[in-house]
Amino acid sequence: MSQTKTKLLRKDAPIGVFDSGVGGLTVAREIMRQIPNEKIVYFGDTARVPYGSKSKETVTRFSEQIVRFLHTFQVKTIVVACNTASAYALDQLEHDIDIPIIGVLKPGAKAAMEATENGRIGVIATEATIGSGMYNKYIKEWNRDVTIYGKACPLFVPLIEEGLWEDPVTDEIARRYLTELIDIDIDTLILGCTHYPLIRSTLGRIAGDQVTLVNPAYETAIELREMLADMDLLNDEEPGLGSNRYQFYVSDKAEKFVRFANSIIKYGILSAKTVNIEDY
Amino acid sequence: MSQTKTKLLRKDAPIGVFDSGVGGLTVAREIMRQIPNEKIVYFGDTARVPYGSKSKETVTRFSEQIVRFLHTFQVKTIVVACNTASAYALDQLEHDIDIPIIGVLKPGAKAAMEATENGRIGVIATEATIGSGMYNKYIKEWNRDVTIYGKACPLFVPLIEEGLWEDPVTDEIARRYLTELIDIDIDTLILGCTHYPLIRSTLGRIAGDQVTLVNPAYETAIELREMLADMDLLNDEEPGLGSNRYQFYVSDKAEKFVRFANSIIKYGILSAKTVNIEDY
Numbered sequence: 001m002s003q004t005k006t007k008l009l010r011k012d013a014p015i016g017v018f019d020s021g022v023g024g025l026t027v028a029r030e031i032m033r034q035i036p037n038e039k040i041v042y043f044g045d046t047a048r049v050p051y052g053s054k055s056k057e058t059v060t061r062f063s064e065q066i067v068r069f070l071h072t073f074q075v076k077t078i079v080v081a082c083n084t085a086s087a088y089a090l091d092q093l094e095h096d097i098d099i100p101i102i103g104v105l106k107p108g109a110k111a112a113m114e115a116t117e118n119g120r121i122g123v124i125a126t127e128a129t130i131g132s133g134m135y136n137k138y139i140k141e142w143n144r145d146v147t148i149y150g151k152a153c154p155l156f157v158p159l160i161e162e163g164l165w166e167d168p169v170t171d172e173i174a175r176r177y178l179t180e181l182i183d184i185d186i187d188t189l190i191l192g193c194t195h196y197p198l199i200r201s202t203l204g205r206i207a208g209d210q211v212t213l214v215n216p217a218y219e220t221a222i223e224l225r226e227m228l229a230d231m232d233l234l235n236d237e238e239p240g241l242g243s244n245r246y247q248f249y250v251s252d253k254a255e256k257f258v259r260f261a262n263s264i265i266k267y268g269i270l271s272a273k274t275v276n277i278e279d280y
Numbered sequence: 281m282s283q284t285k286t287k288l289l290r291k292d293a294p295i296g297v298f299d300s301g302v303g304g305l306t307v308a309r310e311i312m313r314q315i316p317n318e319k320i321v322y323f324g325d326t327a328r329v330p331y332g333s334k335s336k337e338t339v340t341r342f343s344e345q346i347v348r349f350l351h352t353f354q355v356k357t358i359v360v361a362c363n364t365a366s367a368y369a370l371d372q373l374e375h376d377i378d379i380p381i382i383g384v385l386k387p388g389a390k391a392a393m394e395a396t397e398n399g400r401i402g403v404i405a406t407e408a409t410i411g412s413g414m415y416n417k418y419i420k421e422w423n424r425d426v427t428i429y430g431k432a433c434p435l436f437v438p439l440i441e442e443g444l445w446e447d448p449v450t451d452e453i454a455r456r457y458l459t460e461l462i463d464i465d466i467d468t469l470i471l472g473c474t475h476y477p478l479i480r481s482t483l484g485r486i487a488g489d490q491v492t493l494v495n496p497a498y499e500t501a502i503e504l505r506e507m508l509a510d511m512d513l514l515n516d517e518e519p520g521l522g523s524n525r526y527q528f529y530v531s532d533k534a535e536k537f538v539r540f541a542n543s544i545i546k547y548g549i550l551s552a553k554t555v556n557i558e559d560y
Contacts, residue, residue: 047338048328058327058532061556158438169452252338276341278558 009076009099011235014039014247015224016070016078018063021049022260023157023194024081027104029265030221031079032246035228037235040246041073045277047251050157051084052126052193059128063089067097068280069249076233077101079224083108083125083192083216087132100227105129107223108190108216109138115212116188119146122181122211124203125192127152135192149184153177153193160195161260170199174206182207190214198264248272289356289379291515294319294527295504296350296358298343301329302540303437303474304361307384309545310501311359312526315508317515320526321353325557327531330437331364332406332473339408343369347377348560349529356513357381359504363388363405363472363496367412380507385409387503388470388496389418395492396468399426402461402491404483405472407432415472429464433457433473440475441540450479454486462487470494478544528552 017028021044028042043066045051051059063085070078078101080086080093086103093101112121112135123135130150139146155173164170181189189211191197197215204213228234239245246267250257254272261269297308301324308322323346325331331339343365350358358381360366360373366383373381392401392415403415410430419426435453444450461469469491471477477495484493508514519525526547530537534552541549 047334049333053329053533054327055532155438155442158435162435169449172449252335253333 009233010074011076011233012039012237012239013074013076014041014244016041016043016067016073016075017081018043018045018066018070018078018085019082019194020045020051020084022046022161022257022264025261025264026194026197027079027081027217027220030217031224032265032267034221035225035234037238039235039239039244041070041075042246042248043070043277044248044250044257046253046257047277050126051082052128052157053154054128056088056128056132059085060089060092062277063093064096065277065280067093069275069277071097075099077224077228079220080104081194081217081220083194084128087129087134100231102220102224102227104194104216104220105134106138107219108192108214109135110142111216111219112188112190112214113139113142113146115214116146118185118187120184120186121146121148121188121190122186123148123150123190123192124153124156124177124181124196125150125190126157127154129192135190149181149186151177151181156199157193157195160198165199166202170202171206174199174202178203178206182211186211188212188214190216192216249275251275251277289513290354291356291513292319292517292519293354293356294321294524296321296323296347296353296355297361298323298325298346298350298358298365299362299474300325300331300364302326302441302537302544305541305544306474306477307359307361307497307500310497311504312545312547314501315505315514317518319515319519319524321350321355322526322528323350323557324528324530324537326533326537327557330406331362332408332437333434334408336368336408336412339365340369340372342557343373344376345557345560347373349555349557351377355379357504357508359500360384361474361497361500363474364408367409367414380511382500382504382507384474384496384500385414385472386418387499388472388494389415390422391496391499392468392470392494393419393422393426395494396426398465398467400464400466400468401426401428402466402469403428403430403472404433404436404457404461404469404476405430406437407434409472415470429461429466431457431461436479437473437475440478445479446482450482451486454479454482458483458486462491466491468492468494470496472496529555531555531557
C-alpha cells in the first residue's frame with residue numbers, strides 16, 4: 001500500500017469487521033476492549049453462513065461483496081474476523097482494496113509460535129481453514145522446525161450456536177476431536193475458528209493443563225492496535241454519543257443476531273440492520 | 281394454472297428438483313424408484329446451505345433464483361425437495377411460475393393425518409419449518425381434531441452431514457429432541473426435513489414401536505406420479521442412453537456433493553456441475 005493512499009484515511013473513520021455470522025463478534029469484543037476509542041462497522045453474513053464447509057472461490061466471492069459494502073462507510077481498515085475467509089480470501093482482498101486489511105490467521109500463528117516450547121502446535125478449525133494449510137504456511141515461513149497438526153472440527157459451530165457451551169455432548173465431541181492432537185503431544189493449541197473461544201473452558205479442560213490455548217481474536221486486536229499506531233491512524237478521542245460508535249449489519253435474521261450478540265458483548269447492542277449483500 | 285399452459289408442456293421434459301443441499305436427494309431417490317421413466321434436473325444450493333436457520337424472505341429469494349435456473353431446462357414440473365423452502369416459499373413460487381410445482385409438506389401432512397389413530401402427530405424439522413407452522417396449517421385444514429406438536433431439531437443436519445448416522449451422540453441428541461413428543465403420547469412422527477430419513481433407524485428406535493414414522497420424501501414421489509398421470513404428463517418411454525437422464529447442479533463444491541450423493545443414490549452419479557446461482 002502506498003503512503004499517499006493511507007494519508008487520505010481519517011483517524012476518526014470506523015474500522016470494518018466482518019465474519020460469516022456471529023463468530024467474529026469475539027474479535028469485535030477484543031477490539032472494543034483493547035482499543036475502546038475506535039468505531040466499528042460489523043457485518044455478519046447470516047444469509048449464507050457457514051463459510052467453513054464451502055470452497056475458496058465461493059468464500060472469496062462472498063468476502064469481496066462484503067468488502068465492497070464496508071467500503072461504503074469509508075472505513076480506515078478492515079478486519080477479516082473469520083478464519084475461513086482469512087485463509088481463503090485475504091490475498092485476493094489485499095489485492096482488491098487500497099486500505100490496510102488484516103486477518104486473524106497471522107496474529108494467531110505468531111502467538112502460537114511464541115508460545116510453543118516443544119515445537120508441536122495443534123490447530124482446530126473448520127474444514128476449509130484446515131484444508132487451506134494457511135496456518136502451517138505462516139508458521140513455516142517464520143520457523144521451519146515447528147510442526148503443525150491440523151484437525152477440522154465441523155460440529156463445534158452448530159453445538160456452540162445451539163448454546164451447548166457446557167454440555168456432555170460437547171465434551172464427548174471435543175474428546176473425539178482433540179484425542180489425536182493430545183496423543184502426539186502438542187503443547188499449544190490454536191482456536192482457529194472465531195466461535196471456539198466461546199467453549200474455551202471445555203477445550204482447556206479436555207486438552208489439559210500442559211497445553212496453552214491461543215485465541216487469535218485476542219492477538220488480532222493487539223496487532224490491529226499496533227498497526228493503527230504505526231500508521232498514525234488510532235482515533236485520538238472517545239466517540240461521543242450519537243456518533244454510531246458500534247454499528248451492526250447482517251444479511252439475514254437481524255433479531256436473532258442481536259440476541260446472540262448481546263450474550264457475547266456486554267455493550268448493549270440495541271439493533272442490527274439487514275442488507276441484501278448480493279447487491280454489492 | 282390454466283389448461284392451455286399445461287398443454288404446452290412435453291411429456292419427455294425433465295422434472296426439476298431442488299433443495300438447499302444434499303437432503304433433497306432422498307426425494308430424488310424416491311422419484312427415481314417410483315417413476316423410473318422420468319428425467320431429473322437436480323439443483324442443490326451448497327453455497328448457501330443450510331436454509332433451516334434463515335428467514336422467509338431470504339429462503340424465498342434463494343428459491344426464486346433456483347426456479348429461474350431450473351426453468352432454463354424447460355422442466356415440466358418442479359419439486360421443492362426441501363421442507364424449509366416448501367414451508368416458506370411455495371406460495372410465492374406458485375405465483376411466480378406457470379408450470380405445476382409441488383412441495384414436500386402437503387404430501388407428508390396428508391400421510392400423517394391418515395396414519396394417526398389418537399390424533400396426536402409430532403413433527404420434527406428445522407427451526408424455520410417449525411416456526412412457519414405450515415404442517416399444522418395443512419393438517420388443520422383437513423381435520424381440526426388432530427393436534428400437531430412441532431419440535432425444531434437444529435443439530436440433526438450437522439450430525440447427519442458428519443456421517444454420525446449410527447452414533448451414541450446422535451442417540452443422545454435424538455433422545456433430548458424426542459422426549460417431549462413421546463411424553464405427550466404422539467402416535468405419528470413426520471420426518472419434516474429431507475435429511476432425517478437418513479437416520480430413520482435411530483429415530484424409530486428412540487421413538488418406539490408405537491410411533492409410525494412418516495417420510496414426506498416417499499409421499500411426495502407418490503403425489504408427483506399421480507399429478508403427472510392426471511395431467512397426462514408421465515413420460516411414456518424410458519430415456520435412452522446419452523439423454524441426460526439425471527443431471528446434477530450445485531452452487532458450490534461439486535465433488536463433495538457427488539461423494540455424498542453416491543452414498544445415498546445407487547445409480548452411479550458421475551458428476552455435478554457448479555453454477556453461480558446468484559446470477560439468476
